[in-house]
Amino acid sequence: MGRSDIGAAIFDFFGVLAEQDEQILVDRIAVHCREPDKAKQDLKGISDNPDLITGRLDLEQLRRHLIQQLGLDMSHDEFDQAWREPYSWPAKGLKELVESLAKRCELVLLTNVDGDYWKSVCCDDDMLRPFGACLPSFEMGVAKPQPEAYRRAIAASGEPAERCLFVDDTQENVDAAAALGMQTHHFSDLQSLRAELKRRDLL
Numbered sequence: 029m030g031r032s033d034i035g036a037a038i039f040d041f042f043g044v045l046a047e048q049d050e051q052i053l054v055d056r057i058a059v060h061c062r063e064p065d066k067a068k069q070d071l072k073g074i075s076d077n078p079d080l081i082t083g084r085l086d087l088e089q090l091r092r093h094l095i096q097q098l099g100l101d102m103s104h105d106e107f108d109q110a111w112r113e114p115y116s117w118p119a120k121g122l123k124e125l126v127e128s129l130a131k132r133c134e135l136v137l138l139t140n141v142d143g144d145y146w147k148s149v150c151c152d153d154d155m156l157r158p159f160g161a162c163l164p165s166f167e168m169g170v171a172k173p174q175p176e177a178y179r180r181a182i183a184a185s186g187e188p189a190e191r192c193l194f195v196d197d198t199q200e201n202v203d204a205a206a207a208l209g210m211q212t213h214h215f216s217d218l219q220s221l222r223a224e225l226k227r228r229d230l231l
Contacts, residue, residue, distance in 0.1 A: 036185035041139035043197035052115035062099025080142045083166040112148040130158035137162040138181040140171045173204035
């Protein structure tokens with residue numbers, strides 16, 4: 029497969045360009061709940077809350093919900109600080125890979141994230157500089173795996189779907205992209221991604 033087969037690469041952020049451990053966030057919040065051990069189970073997936081990452085729910089509304097549901101005992105400022113403190117970090121080697129890839133094709137970022145965390149740790153990340161477009165879900169009002177999220181990324185790339193390579197660590201998101209005619213790579217590690225891009229003559 030030659031370079032001309034791919035005109036744009038559309039990347040996920042968390043789990044690909046940045047490693048993330050949501051358990052860090054869960055533990056910060058759970059210790060302030062009525063039953064911390066039970067809260068750790070109930071809070072799993074909280075950072076991917078569909079209403080939160082599409083901007084329909086803000087942090088204060090989430091805090092009030094957790095007060096009622098889990099007996100959370102945190103002030104607005106305490107909860108805000110706990111939420112915004114990083115629980116993700118750059119993935120080793122991905123910055124260099126992205127910079128090399130940007131010389132061969134257009135780059136688009138398509139990420140599911142709430143506005144508060146994005147503005148705290150992501151929006152000024154050096155790794156994002158090579159990207160021609162960054163599409164966080166909270167700004168779009170839609171999130172992966174909703175088809176509209178991919179359509180917006182395809183439009184931002186300036187390429188037809190079949191000339192877009194979508195890279196994500198979540199199989200459901202990869203499958204949704206493939207259903208729209210995009211080429212895909214299910215990310216597991218840097219070595220496999222590098223091999224895939226070399227096979228496509230993109231590195």
